[in-house]
Amino acid sequence: MRRNLPTLAECLLAGGLTLLGFGALAADAATPTLTIAKPWTRATPANAPVAGGYMTITNTGGEPERLTGGDFGIAGKIEVHEMAMNNGIMTMRPLQNGLEIKPGASIELKPGSYHLMLMGLKGQLKQGETLKGTLTFEKAGKVPVELSVESMGATTAPMQMNH
Numbered sequence: 001m002r003r004n005l006p007t008l009a010e011c012l013l014a015g016g017l018t019l020l021g022f023g024a025l026a027a028d029a030a031t032p033t034l035t036i037a038k039p040w041t042r043a044t045p046a047n048a049p050v051a052g053g054y055m056t057i058t059n060t061g062g063e064p065e066r067l068t069g070g071d072f073g074i075a076g077k078i079e080v081h082e083m084a085m086n087n088g089i090m091t092m093r094p095l096q097n098g099l100e101i102k103p104g105a106s107i108e109l110k111p112g113s114y115h116l117m118l119m120g121l122k123g124q125l126k127q128g129e130t131l132k133g134t135l136t137f138e139k140a141g142k143v144p145v146e147l148s149v150e151s152m153g154a155t156t157a158p159m160q161m162n163h
C-alpha cells in the first residue's frame with residue numbers, strides 16, 4: 001500500500017510543510033558543504049526595529065560548521081539568537097560564538113527557537129517580497145540566500161505551489 005503524499009487539504013490543515021520535503025520555495029540554497037532550505041522571514045509592522053530569519057541548515061560536509069551571522073541590506077546588523085525558557089519566561093540571547101552545525105546534522109531556525117535576528121531594520125518587510133542577502137559561515141564564508149517574506153502571523157514556512 002502506498003500513500004506517501006497527503007492530499008492538499010490535509011497539508012493545509014496541518015498548517016505547513018514541516019514534514020514534507022517540498023523543496024519548492026523560491027530560494028533554497030546550497031554549497032558543496034551546506035544546504036539551506038526554506039529560508040523565510042515575517043512581514044513587519046511599519047517602523048518595527050527587528051525581524052527574525054528562519055530556515056533549515058544542513059551540514060552535508062565532513063567538518064563541523066558554524067553560522068556566525070549574515071548581511072542583509074535592509075538590516076543594520078545580523079545576529080544569531082536562541083530562545084529558551086528561563087524561569088518560565090521566554091528569553092532570547094545572541095550566540096556570541098555562532099551556531100554550530102555538526103557534520104550530517106540539520107538545524108532548524110524557527111520561531112521560538114534558534115533564529116537569525118535582523119536588527120536595525122531600515123524599512124518595512126512586506127509579505128510577498130524577497131529579501132536578498134548572505135549568511136556567514138565559519139568555513140563556507142558568505143552564502144547567498146533569499147528570505148521569502150511571509151505573513152505577519154506565520155509560524156511556519158507555507159507551502160508554495162507552481163512557482
Ligand SMILES: [Cu+2]
Pocket residue numbers: 081082092093115116117
Ligand atoms: Cu532574536
